[in-house]
Amino acid sequence: MTAALRIGLAGLGTVGAGVVRLLATNHDVIASRAGRPLKVTAVSARDRARERGVDLSAFAWEDDATRLPQRGDVDVVVELVGGADGPALTLARATLAAGKPFVSANKAMLAHHGLELAELSDARKAPMKFEAAVAGGIPVIKGLREGTAANRLTRVYGILNGTCNYILTRMAGEGLDFTPVLAEAQAHGFAEADPTFDIDGIDAAHKLAILASLAFGTRPDFPSVRVEGIRAVSLADIVEARALGHEIRLVGRAELLEGRLLQQVTPALVPAAHPLAAITGALNAVVAEGDFVGRLLFVGAGAGAGPTASAVVADLIAIARGEAGPAFSLRAQALAPARTAAPEARVARFYLRLQVVDRPGVLADLTAICRDSGVSIESLSQPAARDGTTRVVMVTHDCAETAARHAVMAMAALDSVAAPPLLMPLLPLEG
Amino acid sequence: MTAALRIGLAGLGTVGAGVVRLLATNHDVIASRAGRPLKVTAVSARDRARERGVDLSAFAWEDDATRLPQRGDVDVVVELVGGADGPALTLARATLAAGKPFVSANKAMLAHHGLELAELSDARKAPMKFEAAVAGGIPVIKGLREGTAANRLTRVYGILNGTCNYILTRMAGEGLDFTPVLAEAQAHGFAEADPTFDIDGIDAAHKLAILASLAFGTRPDFPSVRVEGIRAVSLADIVEARALGHEIRLVGRAELLEGRLLQQVTPALVPAAHPLAAITGALNAVVAEGDFVGRLLFVGAGAGAGPTASAVVADLIAIARGEAGPAFSLRAQALAPARTAAPEARVARFYLRLQVVDRPGVLADLTAICRDSGVSIESLSQPAARDGTTRVVMVTHDCAETAARHAVMAMAALDSVAAPPLLMPLLPLEG
Numbered sequence: 001m002t003a004a005l006r007i008g009l010a011g012l013g014t015v016g017a018g019v020v021r022l023l024a025t026n027h028d029v030i031a032s033r034a035g036r037p038l039k040v041t042a043v044s045a046r047d048r049a050r051e052r053g054v055d056l057s058a059f060a061w062e063d064d065a066t067r068l069p070q071r072g073d074v075d076v077v078v079e080l081v082g083g084a085d086g087p088a089l090t091l092a093r094a095t096l097a098a099g100k101p102f103v104s105a106n107k108a109m110l111a112h113h114g115l116e117l118a119e120l121s122d123a124r125k126a127p128m129k130f131e132a133a134v135a136g137g138i139p140v141i142k143g144l145r146e147g148t149a150a151n152r153l154t155r156v157y158g159i160l161n162g163t164c165n166y167i168l169t170r171m172a173g174e175g176l177d178f179t180p181v182l183a184e185a186q187a188h189g190f191a192e193a194d195p196t197f198d199i200d201g202i203d204a205a206h207k208l209a210i211l212a213s214l215a216f217g218t219r220p221d222f223p224s225v226r227v228e229g230i231r232a233v234s235l236a237d238i239v240e241a242r243a244l245g246h247e248i249r250l251v252g253r254a255e256l257l258e259g260r261l262l263q264q265v266t267p268a269l270v271p272a273a274h275p276l277a278a279i280t281g282a283l284n285a286v287v288a289e290g291d292f293v294g295r296l297l298f299v300g301a302g303a304g305a306g307p308t309a310s311a312v313v314a315d316l317i318a319i320a321r322g323e324a325g326p327a328f329s330l331r332a333q334a335l336a337p338a339r340t341a342a343p344e345a346r347v348a349r350f351y352l353r354l355q356v357v358d359r360p361g362v363l364a365d366l367t368a369i370c371r372d373s374g375v376s377i378e379s380l381s382q383p384a385a386r387d388g389t390t391r392v393v394m395v396t397h398d399c400a401e402t403a404a405r406h407a408v409m410a411m412a413a414l415d416s417v418a419a420p421p422l423l424m425p426l427l428p429l430e431g
Numbered sequence: 432m433t434a435a436l437r438i439g440l441a442g443l444g445t446v447g448a449g450v451v452r453l454l455a456t457n458h459d460v461i462a463s464r465a466g467r468p469l470k471v472t473a474v475s476a477r478d479r480a481r482e483r484g485v486d487l488s489a490f491a492w493e494d495d496a497t498r499l500p501q502r503g504d505v506d507v508v509v510e511l512v513g514g515a516d517g518p519a520l521t522l523a524r525a526t527l528a529a530g531k532p533f534v535s536a537n538k539a540m541l542a543h544h545g546l547e548l549a550e551l552s553d554a555r556k557a558p559m560k561f562e563a564a565v566a567g568g569i570p571v572i573k574g575l576r577e578g579t580a581a582n583r584l585t586r587v588y589g590i591l592n593g594t595c596n597y598i599l600t601r602m603a604g605e606g607l608d609f610t611p612v613l614a615e616a617q618a619h620g621f622a623e624a625d626p627t628f629d630i631d632g633i634d635a636a637h638k639l640a641i642l643a644s645l646a647f648g649t650r651p652d653f654p655s656v657r658v659e660g661i662r663a664v665s666l667a668d669i670v671e672a673r674a675l676g677h678e679i680r681l682v683g684r685a686e687l688l689e690g691r692l693l694q695q696v697t698p699a700l701v702p703a704a705h706p707l708a709a710i711t712g713a714l715n716a717v718v719a720e721g722d723f724v725g726r727l728l729f730v731g732a733g734a735g736a737g738p739t740a741s742a743v744v745a746d747l748i749a750i751a752r753g754e755a756g757p758a759f760s761l762r763a764q765a766l767a768p769a770r771t772a773a774p775e776a777r778v779a780r781f782y783l784r785l786q787v788v789d790r791p792g793v794l795a796d797l798t799a800i801c802r803d804s805g806v807s808i809e810s811l812s813q814p815a816a817r818d819g820t821t822r823v824v825m826v827t828h829d830c831a832e833t834a835a836r837h838a839v840m841a842m843a844a845l846d847s848v849a850a851p852p853l854l855m856p857l858l859p860l861e862g
Binding site for chain 1: 648721724735749752761765
């Protein structure tokens, strides 16, 4: 057995405490698989006094996390602080600049600064790994970076945010609307006190930008991700989708359209027979499609102390084994700038829901707008009116998203349309 | 870009030709991910003249595959010959003994000789990789070896044979019995002319022995796998299982029971809400459960030229990157001998189907046998008789498999039991 890999750990929240617990609980299997023991030597967090349920007495304490990489008894730094910038980014730069390996679960930082950090990692020959940044315990970074490495990938998509999936499937299962389910999720710890990052799709977009980079060999390009969250999805939409043979999921999707990259996070209608329709609760799922391997599906817990710690320690084991390689599957200088696909490149069937005033001629106005926008209607339903307004739900034939959006904007401007319309794509069964 | 990794390829059947095609088609992405080009330099197969649909003119030809590792222009040998012993094993030994990396898709050889080859691989510091040996294109070896490396795994199980899954789901979908579906599968190339290895569960057992070794850090132990195939499963069983809310799948399952290893391949009833129930056609699926990561599911194509070639080339890319490591996640000398669990350690609910003579007192005999064997009956059904015999289907409460088998043997000895009974476990929803 060679010398221990000595870890400096920054951030002692749920995941940080989980890493300490995992390294203690499974130290024997970890050491045998890594070929050497893994040992925390120093830790840093904001509040030294807080009770975390794990014994920190054997570790040196640093008030300033950026001192961790300078310590002689730290071989690798684990960053579980969070936040795209600030202390996490300072620590990442300091660690890699010191030539030490860096492990992170910080999707926001990698989505925003992944390229800069990968360049630094290459320049200093200091591995950077981040399996825990996407889909928690599921080894999907490894799956894309190494498992599908021989393929040209055409698409990668999936359910990347457990909070949204919990909320959507709970709404469907209990027949409840968004607001009470969000409150319940917050009470049970499935949603943050400030749930914005999750329910507005930003967390999923961070993860998607990382997956797209790995899948397509492009630079992480978070600003180009088009993002919509789930706030506008109502119970009535879920019921209507089911009547159409679909489940509503927040889907993050990256694909190459004529060599250009489309990255989108949006609530979508998923056919009941599609594997993503079976993903319920806080699970995550990622589908990758390659030219030789076909369609792969990875499913598991997308968050939580145990699964996330499992991914962090898997990265540490890879570093201990000397099996790290470049951060984003290619060396940073080989990552191509992503050319963003034009919105009209995205063609799909769409679900369009409106709340309209119940008076003659409204449907004629709506269908005229569709005609003028070049949007062909596959089905239209209008249940009985209530309180003088009625819901209208249309499903379009395949059309460019730009055309559908144009129609929606024209409809929203009508006096008879009482609330902002909701537009969601339908995911095809084979993609 | 450093020097090319030069490949000697033995075996030019469907998968071998697929590897040649993949290396040619995706040479650019493969080179950029591997950090160097991958290049076939020499090939070997039984029949030089056969048309394979790929251009072999640029490669040297060896009639004797075991000469490949001796060639100065071969850095790594890929074995796609097949067979547990014979030329494949000779080639594996020759390659590793020569200190050259070895890649194989040969589950039979690894299940039987994995330990010996892993020892040789360690001794000569020559990596051995075999992602394609289990579940085709799904990176499940990587998932277990590296992705879950921080966990104590409790169970690994799944659908490991696409031919059986195709037959079972086709029987269910079309309402056909086993024999015509097998004939159809053979006609369409989904089953071999001699289907024994597939439908009798041996192929799945080879893969299970490899997965168990990776999951539990034990020596591959194929002789201890208890194997039953799908020949005895009738359409009536599938219909009955569905009435009970289950689908029938051939499940390979390895688990630790009080520190002892149980490896079993058997047709099983899978609850409709279990992810394996949704796996249809020739897909494969593997579930792994770890103490920190929870339950992971991997799904994809389990066979075919494209997916299998994808896995072979992923291994070659890992070798080109210098990220190979020990064959079975631990060094061979660290692999513990598997202690085999006693059959009575396996506790489950069981499905028991009998064909009995339609006369009074038969049920009394059967239920008395259950009572005497300590098997408690949860439900029993006996449709109307036809031709003087009738089917009896029982579902037991949880009981030791030994008790259920004891009851089955006693029933089989009754004059009134007209055909060999069929016993299948019910998979719990949570495992």
